[in-house]
Amino acid sequence: MIPLPPLAPPAVLVEEALACDAAFFPTTEEYVDLVHALKADGFEMCVDVCGVDYLEHFDRALPEGVTPTRFEVVANFLSLSKRERVRVRVQAGNESPRVDTLFHVYPGTEAPEREAFDLFGILFDGHPDLTRILMPEDWEGHPLRKDYGVGHVPIQFKEAPGPR
Amino acid sequence: MSDVTRVAERPERLTGETSEGAQELTRRIDTPTDELGREVGAVLRLDGVTLDPRQVDYERHDDETMIINMGPAHPSTHGVLRLMLELDGEFVLRTKTVIGYLHTGMEKTGEVLSYVQGATNVTRMDYLSPVINELSYSMTVEKLLGVEIPERATWIRMLMSELNRVSSHLVWMATNGMDLGSTSMMIYGLRERELILAFFEKTAGLRLNLNYVRPGGVAADLPDGWQDDIEVICNTIDERTYEYDQLLTGQPIFRNRLIGVGAITAEEALALGLTGPLLRSTGVPWDLRRNMPYLAYDQVDFDVIVGTYGDNFDRYAIRLNEIRESIRIIRQCAEKMPLGDYRSQDPKVTPPPRARIGESMEALIHHFKLFTEGFHVPAGEVYSAVESPRGEIGCYMVSDGGPKPYRMHVRAPSFINLQAIPLLMRGASMSDAITMISTVDPVLGEVDR
Numbered sequence: 001m002i003p004l005p006p007l008a009p010p011a012v013l014v015e016e017a018l019a020c021d022a023a024f025f026p027t028t029e030e031y032v033d034l035v036h037a038l039k040a041d042g043f044e045m046c047v048d049v050c051g052v053d054y055l056e057h058f059d060r061a062l063p064e065g066v067t068p069t070r071f072e073v074v075a076n077f078l079s080l081s082k083r084e085r086v087r088v089r090v091q092a093g094n095e096s097p098r099v100d101t102l103f104h105v106y107p108g109t110e111a112p113e114r115e116a117f118d119l120f121g122i123l124f125d126g127h128p129d130l131t132r133i134l135m136p137e138d139w140e141g142h143p144l145r146k147d148y149g150v151g152h153v154p155i156q157f158k159e160a161p162g163p164r
Numbered sequence: 165m166s167d168v169t170r171v172a173e174r175p176e177r178l179t180g181e182t183s184e185g186a187q188e189l190t191r192r193i194d195t196p197t198d199e200l201g202r203e204v205g206a207v208l209r210l211d212g213v214t215l216d217p218r219q220v221d222y223e224r225h226d227d228e229t230m231i232i233n234m235g236p237a238h239p240s241t242h243g244v245l246r247l248m249l250e251l252d253g254e255f256v257l258r259t260k261t262v263i264g265y266l267h268t269g270m271e272k273t274g275e276v277l278s279y280v281q282g283a284t285n286v287t288r289m290d291y292l293s294p295v296i297n298e299l300s301y302s303m304t305v306e307k308l309l310g311v312e313i314p315e316r317a318t319w320i321r322m323l324m325s326e327l328n329r330v331s332s333h334l335v336w337m338a339t340n341g342m343d344l345g346s347t348s349m350m351i352y353g354l355r356e357r358e359l360i361l362a363f364f365e366k367t368a369g370l371r372l373n374l375n376y377v378r379p380g381g382v383a384a385d386l387p388d389g390w391q392d393d394i395e396v397i398c399n400t401i402d403e404r405t406y407e408y409d410q411l412l413t414g415q416p417i418f419r420n421r422l423i424g425v426g427a428i429t430a431e432e433a434l435a436l437g438l439t440g441p442l443l444r445s446t447g448v449p450w451d452l453r454r455n456m457p458y459l460a461y462d463q464v465d466f467d468v469i470v471g472t473y474g475d476n477f478d479r480y481a482i483r484l485n486e487i488r489e490s491i492r493i494i495r496q497c498a499e500k501m502p503l504g505d506y507r508s509q510d511p512k513v514t515p516p517p518r519a520r521i522g523e524s525m526e527a528l529i530h531h532f533k534l535f536t537e538g539f540h541v542p543a544g545e546v547y548s549a550v551e552s553p554r555g556e557i558g559c560y561m562v563s564d565g566g567p568k569p570y571r572m573h574v575r576a577p578s579f580i581n582l583q584a585i586p587l588l589m590r591g592a593s594m595s596d597a598i599t600m601i602s603t604v605d606p607v608l609g610e611v612d613r
Contacts, residue, residue, distance in 0.1 A: 044434045047549070048575040050560060057564055061543070074560065076547055076575070080434075080450050087547065108437025111583050119271070134264040134612055144272055 023087040025066045031090050032100045035075070039105055043077040043086060046106035049113050050074055051092070051120035055146035071097035071122055075109075098123040119144035229257060236265045240343050240598045243608030247585070247601075254593050259586040263579075266612035274572035278538030279305050279379055282569065286559075287373045289574060290610035292335055295321075295328040296552040297610075298377035300574075303458065304548045304559040305379040308541050311513055314505040315460075317381035322459045323394075323497040324367070324376060325550075326490040330401060331360040332553040333483045333490075336605050337408065340480065343602045344421055346412060356404055359397050366393070380514045381507025394498045402491050405484060413484070422477035426588045426600045429474060436587070437580045440555025441486070442604065445471035445478035452551040464496045476596075479603040486553075512539050538567035547575075554578050554605055576613060578606040 026034045035046075052072045054060060062068055069091040077086050092099050101124040102109040113124045114133040121142035124130060132139060141148055235246035244265035250258040274285050286301040287294040299321055306313065338353025361371045366387050368376040376383050387393075412418045428438075430446040443450055451468040453461040469485040471478030507514050515534050516527035533539075543565040549558035555577030562571040581604050588600045 045437055047437060047556065048547075048558060048560065048573075048580075050573040050575075052562055052571045052573075057570070060564075074545075076558070076560070080448065080455070083455055085547070106437065107435050108580060108583060111579060115579075132264075134267040136264070143269060 023089055025063055025089055025091075028090055028092065028099050031088070032102065032105065034088065035077075035102055035105050038077055038086065038088075041079075042081050043079045043084075045078045045080065046102060046109050047076040047078045047085075048074075049076075049102065049109050049116060051097075051116040051122045051144070053120060053144065053146045067091060069097070070094045071120060073097075073099050073116065073122060075102065092122055096123070097121070098125060100125045101127040103127055118142070121145065228252060236262075241601055242339060242606060243611075245582075245601065245606060245608055245611070247597075249589075249594075249597070251594065254595075256589045256592050256594065256597050259589045259597075261582055261585055263582070263608070263611050266608050268613070270613045271572055271574065274569055276568065278567045279541060279569065280534060280538045282572070283378050284373070284375045286574065287375050288609065289576065289613055290552065290554070290557070290578070290607045291372060292332040292607050293325075293328050293553050294372060294374050295324045295377055296550060296557060297574075298375065299325055300548065300550045300552075300557045300559045301572075302377050302379045303550065304546055304561045305541065307546045307548050308544055308561060308563050309379070309513065309539075310542070311380060311508055311510060313381050313508050315502045316504040317506050317508070318459050319497055319501050320382050320386060320506060321377055322461065322464075323386075323494060323501070324364075324382070325459075326493045326497065327360050327363065327397070329553050330487050330490045330494075331357045333487050334360075334401075336483055336553070336602075337487075340599075340602045341412065343598050344418060346418065349408070349412060352404070352408070352411075356401050359400060363390075363393050363397060366390075378507075380510065381505070383507075385506045386501075391498055394494060398491050398495055398498075402488065405487055408484060413481070419477065421596075421599065422480055423475060424473070425476045425596050426592065426603065427473055427475040428584065428588060432587060433474070433584070436583050438555065438584055439577055440551070440553070440581070441479050441482045442555065442581055442584060444469065444482055446474035447472055452549060452556060456549075458548075458550055461493075463500070464493050466490075466493050476599055476603045483553075483605075540565060540567050541569075549575070552577055554607065554610075555581060574610075574613060576610040578604075578608075578610045579613075582606050582611060 024034060050073075052074060053070060054068065054072060055070055058068050058070070060068060071092040071094070073090045073092045075088045075090075077088065079085075090099055097120070099122065101113055103113065103124075104126065110128070111133065113127055114130060116122050117124060117127075117130050118132045118134050119142055131137065135143065230251050232249055232251060233246065234249055235241040236244040241247065246262040246265065248260045248262060249256050270285055270289060274282055277285055282305070283298045283301055286297045290297050334353045334357040336353075338350045338357075341347070341349025341353065364374060364376075365371045367390070368374040368383060374383075428442075428446060430443075430448050433443045433446045433448065439450070447470055449455075449468050449470045452458070453466075454468050466489045469482045469489065471482055511526075511530045515531050516524070520527040521531055541563045543563055545560070545562040547558055547560045549556045551557075556575065557577055558575035560571075560573040560575065561569050564570040584604060585600065588604070589597050592600060
């Protein structure tokens with residue numbers, strides 16, 4: 001078990017307005033080790049894993065020493081015994097975002113990681129079945145990316161003839 | 165003559181390294197061993213809590229088993245859930261859930277709607293508990309905004325969300341009864357729910373997708389004479405839960421179908437991230453209303469119902485008793501309901517009353533700004549969760565300071581709870597598999613969003 005790194009200050013712009021939970025900002029290499037440590041520390045449940053595409057916000061507020069990247073993976077953990085929540089935000093990369101999977105620590109992250117892959121194209125190394133979950137399996141593109149146009153993409157029907 | 169066919173160039177996929185397209189359950193002979201193990205239940209791979217992988221019969225001949233497809237239009241799948249089942253005679257060996265048939269891109273839609281409009285979007289996710297969806301969304305926006313909501317709004321929100329919990333559990337009682345062959349329960353459950361929907365209509369104007377809880381408070385005050393309506397609803401439903409006891413709880417056929425079927429342990433439930441009645445049935449006393457109180461749940465008296473064995477009967481008993489506990493909370497809400505405003509009086513968040521628009525220039529400007537542009541929310545990112553009838557519904561929101569959320573993600577309890585299905589169904593008979601889907605209680609609108 002590695003000792004827990006100090007909590008980074010949450011990204012707060014309006015201090016008094018935001019009741020942010022505590023957040024960690026590990027690198028992709030430290031990510032799974034940190035999650036192991038969190039689990040040993042009493043966070044029994046991984047509530048949620050989701051992706052965020054900060055295409056237009058490389059200037060967002062982050063603690064010292066964290067290089068902002070386009071994609072971020074956000075995981076929320078819950079400790080039932082301590083009644084606490086903690087958030088882990090990983091800078092996942094710009095062009096081909098990838099992080100390690102949490103499946104082997106918390107098997108309940110299987111579906112949310114598949115969803116993050118499906119909608120953002122974030123690859124989770126070691127995930128047992130990284131396939132599309134919400135979109136059809138032959139869909140092209142990842143719809144929640146900010147550069148995936150709204151209203152500019154023709155509807156894709158399965159097995160329909162392609163454009164001329 | 166060259167037989168050049170005109171095929172559109174397919175752009176290089178971003179997903180080259182994945183097994184994309186493998187959503188279907190494949191035959192045993194074509195399935196790699198570790199995948200086979202995983203499909204029997206994701207918990208298999210977890211250290212310490214594993215089922216023994218050697219129990220998985222990898223050597224079984226293919227002609228002994230059959231892969232059948234159930235859904236997405238099967239009446240017992242509670243929506244458009246599709247299951248692929250590998251059967252040995254009548255018993256389920258492996259299960260794969262295939263979802264996405266109701267995916268409408270609500271998280272993407274949430275990014276183009278302003279905070280004022282957003283509640284109309286989230287209310288359509290879990291269509292059996294719309295108020296609680298709106299509550300989770302509104303509380304997240306308020307956390308970002310730092311707006312205090314008036315006390316009366318808090319209590320109205322509590323009253324409405326408990327009514328909604330009752331109506332959601334009643335639908336569950338109805339459909340679960342239907343799945344087990346008790347068709348009269350279907351009619352009774354929907355009959356009682358009608359009382360609550362009628363009250364919703366009287367209060368909010370709509371029966372289902374209410375858009376009643378909004379950032380800053382609620383859309384309208386309670387109607388005149390609401391105490392009498394609540395009194396009637398509470399008395400009727402409270403009394404009828406004892407009739408359900410007579411109809412179902414003590415009935416030998418019903419009991420034998422549920423008791424000891426589909427048991428999971430607390431470790432498995434925690435590992436899979438299950439919440440709500442599924443987690444409580446395993447004996448973990450975790451209810452956000454009690455353990456991390458929001459609204460004014462710390463000021464009312466109620467019990468958290470906890471099971472022991474984690475089987476289908478525990479989940480049934482928890483939901484039935486939660487109806488009674490919710491009725492208790494509703495009675496206390498009606499008793500303690502404070503007077504005052506039903507929404508925040510901050511003109512930047514709440515539209516002015518109609519009468520003011522005709523006489524005040526500022527009110528007109530505020531009204532115009534709110535409904536054209538919406539209000540700006542300070543930059544930041546928050547997660548807040550409330551207890552829905554199905555578990556923890558959370559909303560993760562990123563704001564960049566504009567009038568629309570930069571990213572809105574909903575942690576849908578049904579979506580996570582659905583991961584328990586392969587584990588629950590392993591070794592169960594086909595008729596029990598139907599019960600298993602029912603007691604997990606997925607709402608597909610929320611699963612697919």
